Amino acid sequence: MSTTDASPLTSSTRTGARPPLLLGILVDVSASMRQQWRSTDGRPLPRARVLLHALNRAVESFRHQVQQDSLPAIDVFCLGFGFQCHVTPIRSLEAEEVNPPQQEQPCASIGLVDLVCDLLALSEIVPRQADLERFQQLLHRKWQQCAGTVFEQTAIVANAFGELVDYIEQALHESATRRLQRSLLARLTRLDCFPRLAALFQERLERRAVRIREVSRRAAREYADSVFSQASRHFKRSRDHYVHIIERHLERFAEAYVVTALQSFVLGFTPEEIVDDLDEERALTLAKRIYADLQREVEQHVTMVLTLLLGKLMAQRRLISARLDRRTVESLTRRFLQKHGWDILRPLIEETVLSLFLRQFQREARNNLQRWVRLASSREVIRPLKSLSTLVPAEFEEQLCTAGVLFGATPFQEALDWAARRFLEPCYQQHRKVLLIISDGAFPYAQGALITARLLKRRGVVIISGLIHRQRLLDRFCRRAPQHWPPGARCMLELASELPDEEGPAASPPLSPVPSGKKCCYQLNHADLLEPFLDCLLTDPVVADG
Incomplete structure (x- = not known):
């Protein structure tokens, strides 16, 4: 038995008429x-x-x-x-190396x-709920410190959606307008000898210009909206797949870390000390692997969206005889999809990492409950009642x-x-x-x-x-x-x-x-x-x- 954890409030230090x-x-x-x-x-x-x-x-x-x-x-x-409590007999590893068992036998408890x-x-x-919440906050901050440099490269501050819409609309409108101004219809509006006929052609020219403006605006908005809708549906549909990728890389690391963390909790170390002991180099390596796998997933999705939607946009430009730089459209579309995808994936990564660690923490806590009972049965604790929040x-x-x-x-x-x-x-x-x-x-x-x-x-x-x-x-x-x-x-x-x-x-x-x-x-x-x-x-x- 360990020495009794005596209360500091003994009779020699307390004051009052009646003894404690x-x-x-x-x-x-x-x-x-x-x-x-x-x-x-x-x-x-x-x-x-x-x-x-x-x-x-x-x-x-x-x-x-x-x-x-x-x-x-x-x-x-x-x-x-x-x-x-149930105690599992310790297996003799040396004996098993000399005489390996024919088949694995479950250890009786x-x-x-x-x-x-x-x-x-x-x-x-037993870790308290307040400790778990504090642990969650500190772990979130620690992960951001370790993985922040990896995922910073995905940050796109600019309005990629607006840039895509503005470029398509402007390119369609300007190229179609230039072509209209060089067309036969534009030259016919300048027939000074036939003013009534020229006015008729001018009216038709203005209607064509209005149509160019409307088609350009509609085509740009429809394309960008379609890209956004396709991306949103894809990332929502693939969420579980992304979570699996993240957990596949982190599960072993989280399990090993949580075992150590719980042992440290039992010894009396604070959540701050435990989180500071996280292997930053290992966390950085895993963050790089997660980024590489998810980036490949994003690239595959970008290629799929461009194949599906870019052809439709090119067909709409022919309605107004406009020109469009395909490479620029592809570049801006990729930029938007990268931004939209990582705007979803970055918080998903943080959420999954925290959820994984806490889930491992709760699972390991359940598994350690019997061990904690045995540890508590070897201690003798006496506390002032006014210092306690719970007895159990x-x-x-x-x-x-x-x-x-x-x-x-x-x-x-x-x-x-x-x-x-x-x-x-x-x-x-x-x-x-x-x-x-x-x-x-x-x-x-x-x-x-x-x-x-x-x-x-x-x-x-x-x-x-x-x-x-x-x-x-x-x-x-x-x-x-x-x-x-x-x-x-x-x-x-x-x-x-x-x-x-x-x-x-x-x-x-x-x-x-x-x-x-x-x-x-x-x-x-x-x-x-x-x-x-x-x-x-x-x-x-x-x-x-x-």
Whole structure:
């Protein structure tokens, strides 16, 4: 075990009339806690998930309802018992080189179903959503720094579409007008000896000039619009293909980088430090390969568009006997298509790169959840309650219930021993101490746990039991002999502290019936009782004054 991460707010540094409080919470997440409960929003969810969510809500409520300058001096630790993790045996590579297997055999996994996990340690290990968002911003900026020089060559600032339209319209109009002015019709308008006939030819000449102007404008606009429409449809239709090209180059690199990044997160490095460690040379090389492949795709599309549309434009110029430089039209069309294509591809590349890295990050996070649970189970973390935003990693509430790390056996006695070790730390000897245990009592009667509890209570630890059950067990406990009680529930009742004789916060809330003997044991037989119970405990916990 590692050394306890003690709170800096010890009795020697805090001020106030009453000594600070050390609050321990034991949470049952074993297989029996998979049974469905209706959450506060009406959804049927496993009891364990509803309980973890209620713990987070209670911490949030505590921080919002109590003024910061009057927050009680509470240090807290939170342990979950009932985790299960699977360990894959390590293959002997040297033995396989000497005697290679005839066929690949899947490695069997060994299940560890008696794991106690420090939930505060797990919350600090698991990357938070804010870290992921910060990571995304920094990675976006880093990619722009690495790949910016590669894709800068694709930037065309000018209005390529307008240039294409203006050139075609002007070239058609000017060449057709010059030809019209040299035509026989233009010479006939200058017949001074036949003024009426000359006026008739002049009228026809003007109509021809108007037609030239209209055809030139229409042909230029129709050609440019057709180029734009063809390009837009093509890039939209080929989007998945482009994404595949980008991902094909980056997938291995992103996977290797994310594995390292997650390891760095677990060690406590910041997103800034992790992103700064990105291999810039490798990223630049991959950006060049992506550019080369996509540029070939753009060139192929340019050739296809020119083949389809340029012939139609050349046919329209013959309607007005105009001339058009085909090479210039091709050059301007290529320029426009390059600009339009890369205006679409550049943001697509950035979006795909970020999406790929984050997708790898989330996938690797799911794969690492069991490893993080094992790491958290080897740490001992105690924190001031007012410094916490959650007790359980909120971003992974659902994954904890679906990734196969919850719902194992119930190592209740081991969890209580862990808590006892925290309470006996020398730096907390001057603290008041409260231990809250929340479980459904679905475990064997633990005589050793009762001995540990009895010793803890002699040291001044107040033990509160929150018993989860569908039925009102405590009513029946008052009427039935102890030997007929469910063994785990009877154990939780027996290890709970006696209520003080005077009125105290533990006796006042009408959360559930209290059995004879006035034990600090409350029945939580539906989800609506969880949050009021936890709110009451965090705001004004039961304390032992000697």
